[in-house]
Amino acid sequence: MPMIAWSNQFSVGVQEVDKQHQVLVGILNRLGVALDAQDSHFDNRKVIDEMVQYTVYHFGTEERLMREISYAGIDRHIGEHQSFVKKVSQLVAQVDQGQGPSLVELLLFLRDWLVSHILNSDRDMGDALNLAGIR
Numbered sequence: 001m002p003m004i005a006w007s008n009q010f011s012v013g014v015q016e017v018d019k020q021h022q023v024l025v026g027i028l029n030r031l032g033v034a035l036d037a038q039d040s041h042f043d044n045r046k047v048i049d050e051m052v053q054y055t056v057y058h059f060g061t062e063e064r065l066m067r068e069i070s071y072a073g074i075d076r077h078i079g080e081h082q083s084f085v086k087k088v089s090q091l092v093a094q095v096d097q098g099q100g101p102s103l104v105e106l107l108l109f110l111r112d113w114l115v116s117h118i119l120n121s122d123r124d125m126g127d128a129l130n131l132a133g134i135r
């Protein structure tokens with residue numbers, strides 16, 4: 001599983017958001033390494049829970065910042081967060097029941113969604129926050 005190498009291209013220009021994105025990337029990379037190594041001592045399921053919990057916390061931060069500046073795109077952005085959380089809980093439930101995606105497929109979905117969300121919606125949000133003086 002190729003790791004996500006953090007670089008400035010992922011920066012949305014707001015320190016608090018960038019820091020949290022780095023934590024998320026770190027959790028994803030940790031999971032990727034463990035899945036590749038098929039490390040039986042590594043509790044994948046626990047790390048996925050950690051990832052989901054941290055994601056929910058992180059979305060809360062973004063939503064608070066968007067509210068602070070009455071961001072025009074807030075409803076659409078929150079909608080993306082909500083459908084992601086819903087989709088992930090469905091996938092995790094399927095994994096738990098031994099149906100649906102493998103952990104690797106789940107991880108790939110998390111990774112691809114996160115990268116594209118950061119590069120598109122979060123970057124737009126970051127531009128608006130920067131214009132309002134938040135960095």
Ligand SMILES: [Fe+2]
Pocket residue numbers: 062077081117121122
């Ligand atoms: Fe976001």
